[in-house]
Amino acid sequence: DTEVTQTPKHLVMGMTNKKSLKCEQHMGHRAMYWYKQKAKKPPELMFVYSYEKLSINESVPSRFSPECPNSSLLNLHLHALQPEDSALYLCASSQGASQETQYFGPGTRLLVL
Amino acid sequence: QKEVEQNSGPLSVPEGAIASLNCTYSDRVSQSFFWYRQYSGKSPELIMSIYSNGDKEDGRFTAQLNKASQYVSLLIRDSQPSDSATYLCAALDTGRRALTFGSGTRLQVQP
Numbered sequence: 001d002t003e004v005t006q007t008p009k010h011l012v013m014g015m016t017n018k019k020s021l022k023c024e025q026h027m028g029h030r031a032m033y034w035y036k037q038k039a040k041k042p043p044e045l046m047f048v049y050s051y052e053k054l055s056i057n058e059s060v061p062s063r064f065s066p067e068c069p070n071s072s073l074l075n076l077h078l079h080a081l082q083p084e085d086s087a088l089y090l091c092a093s094s095q096g097a098s099q100e101t102q103y104f105g106p107g108t109r110l111l112v113l
Numbered sequence: 114q115k116e117v118e119q120n121s122g123p124l125s126v127p128e129g130a131i132a133s134l135n136c137t138y139s140d141r142v143s144q145s146f147f148w149y150r151q152y153s154g155k156s157p158e159l160i161m162s163i164y165s166n167g168d169k170e171d172g173r174f175t176a177q178l179n180k181a182s183q184y185v186s187l188l189i190r191d192s193q194p195s196d197s198a199t200y201l202c203a204a205l206d207t208g209r210r211a212l213t214f215g216s217g218t219r220l221q222v223q224p
Contacts, residue, residue: 031210042201042214043157056209090156100145100205102212107156 004105006091012111015081021108023074023091030096032074034066037088049074050096081112117204119215127223132189134218136202145205146185148176150198157201161187192222
């Protein structure tokens with residue numbers, strides 16, 4: 001089973017709203033990732049959690065706040081977003097071993113009005 | 114300079130033909146490479162991973178890695194219209210534990 005789930009599938013929010021994206025995996029993976037993908041562009045790394053600790057923050061604006069409550073769950077809290085933040089947000093996970101095959105969830109399509 | 118480069122395409126092949134997708138990488142990235150397929154509006158789906166020089170086959174797909182020349186390729190035999198998608202080459206930066214993606218090659222298989 002290589003399933004990573006994400007909720008919600010779609011999200012529309014205003015610039016003053018606070019919302020959260022959720023990601024879950026039950027593969028026993030110890031590394032989890034958030035990527036952002038704009039139309040016709042490749043995914044861009046935002047955050048990496050390794051063994052529930054934030055190991056990489058790719059200089060992401062503070063209006064994006066990640067959280068890893070446990071090894072199976074990853075959240076992305078959103079606050080005061082801008083229209084240019086509209087994108088597909090992808091969660092991925094990997095075993096945490098050296099060769100690191102990453103498996104992606106279906107993504108959350110976010111529209112900021 | 115980009116660390117992983119791909120031709121954006123579109124690459125158009127007739128049904129039943131072999132599609133050849135190529136990717137080059139810089140020295141900085143790791144020696145682990147991945148091919149993902151992404152349909153429009155969907156998330157990337159892992160097709161192949163390759164870590165050693167040479168060929169790796171899985172069904173209609175063959176990944177090739179040449180570390181001396183710093184390129185990775187993906188061959189799709191007996192291409193089907195359902196193979197029409199964007200193919201993303203990715204390299205793993207072991208130090209950062211992060212994937213660096215190429216810009217993707219759009220493949221169109223003509224019936």
